Amino acid sequence: MLLSGGILLINTGCSLSSLTRQAESEDSRQVVNVFTTRHYYVDSMLFQEFTKRTGIHVNEVKGTAEELVERMKKEGEASSADILLTVDGGALEFAKQQDVLQKIKTETLLRNVPMEWRDKEHYWFGIATRARVIVYAKDRVRMEELSTYEDLTNERWKGKVLVRSSSSLYNQSLLASFIELHGEQQAEKWAQGIVRNFAREPEGGDKSQAKAIVAKVGDVAIMNTYYIGQMLNSNDPEEREIAEKLGVFFPNQLTTGTHVNISGIGLAKNAPNKENAIKFAEFLTSKEGQTLLVQGSFEFPVNPESTMPTLLKDWQNFKRQPIDVASLRRLHNNATEIFENVGWQ
Structure with a gap:
């Protein structure tokens, strides 16, 4: 069947109205957009587990901390970033100073992450140390x-x-x-x-x-x-x-x-999916999320309730x-x- 303009529509048993509903469903699905500098396979496993538990799909945008922060600044209120995920405490502090983060403070995050591994003003939280x-x-x-x-x-x-x-x-x-x-x-x-x-x-x-x-x-x-x-x-x-x-x-x-240095997360200042972003942060710092993270990355967890591989247990007691x-x-x-x-x- 030919539509105007010569576009061919292949009949797959779906009407135009059902195709429209499908497109609208995809556009309205729950998402969280993660701007990340990390490149570890375990992160993909974490994201998949988060989606499995919540139904919230994780979109990744990768780059260096400087590139991602600059993009967040340039896009301003139109930025798609929900979460900044990066290595190095200095990079997290840089993002805070560049005013691309907003405060994030929930009882769950405060319980999951000890004071020594989070920003005193709650602009970012650590997820692992190395x-x-x-x-x-x-x-x-x-x-x-x-x-x-x-x-x-x-x-x-x-x-x-x-x-x-x-x-x-x-x-x-x-x-x-x-x-x-x-x-x-x-x-x-x-x-x-x-x-x-x-x-x-x-x-x-x-x-x-x-x-x-x-x-x-x-x-x-x-x-x-x-x-x-x-x-x-x-x-x-x-x-x-x-x-x-x-x-x-x-x-x-x-x-x-x-x-010792850290990996951490910050809530983007103009996060379009703020509630999803908070759920994502709480999952990454939870006992279950931390256990999955360190079993694959072999970083040290920030949540003391997580289960560590034997190797990390052997290493953990150092000054x-x-x-x-x-x-x-x-x-x-x-x-x-x-x-x-x-x-x-």
């Missing part, structure tokens, strides 16, 4: 040889240290934490020492550093814990084999503690830096300048 540690070759390095981040600048580690580039938010927050704890002069001295001991110029992500250790490019690397957890439980036998040859060491346990990770955002520019000064690309 520690930045020293990973080492079990066949070439004894655990007793390791102690602190500062010790990695020692002459004996010359040509043996692996780490990703200075553009990494993880490294920017790590260096910012040293500025906070020790001042810029000492932080720059540390960065100089690490550059001096590079096994190679920085390249790739944290998993690339792990692979380079096993390939004997270097002996130690600065990495986030969850990458080792993911590799040990990977479907890829090569990744499992690599991870089994590596040890994880939590530095500075007798001094300032190990650096962490006594600083507010979100506040480190104000020191990221200082950290970037230091990286440039010392030649950390």
Whole structure:
């Protein structure tokens, strides 16, 4: 059958009125639009479980924190963003400062997320934490040889240290934490020492550093814990084999503690689906949501009621830096300048 304009309508047993009702149904279905910087497979599983429980479909928009925040600012009241989901406390604080978030405070969220892992003014809530540690070759390095981040600048580690580039938010927050704890002069001295001991110029992500250790490019690397957890439980036998040859060491346990950062969520200032967004935030921080999250990502949960994999239980009792990770955002520019000064690309 031909309609005006020569468009062919194939008869599938549906009338025009039923097709119209179907389109209207799809347009009116419950949704939540998540602007996310994360790239983990477990997130898709979480979103599917949320949809299964609530009937609310999750639409993902991916990008860097800067890209997503800029888009939210540019679109203003017309923005489709309901939730901003990102890694790094500094990125969450940046979004707050750029006025793209609104306060979100429910009894459920306050119960799910301890005070230390949420914004004091309730503009964002943490969903998971991760520690930045020293990973080492079990066949070439004894655990007793390791102690602190500062010790990695020692002459004996010359040509043996692996780490990703200075553009990494993880490294920017790590260096910012040293500025906070020790001042810029000492932080720059540390960065100089690490550059001096590079096994190679920085390249790739944290998993690339792990692979380079096993390939004997270097002996130690600065990495986030969850990458080792993911590799040990990977479907890829090569990744499992690599991870089994590596040890994880939590530095500075007798001094300032190990650096910890967070992943978190904020409610978009102009969220068109605010109620759905709040339900989404409450699910991600619930016992069930947190258990599903950490079983797949191997980050540490923020909800103490969640069930952790054995590996995380073995790792969890460590001393962490006594600083507010979100506040480190104000020191990221200082950290970037230091990286440039010392030649950390």
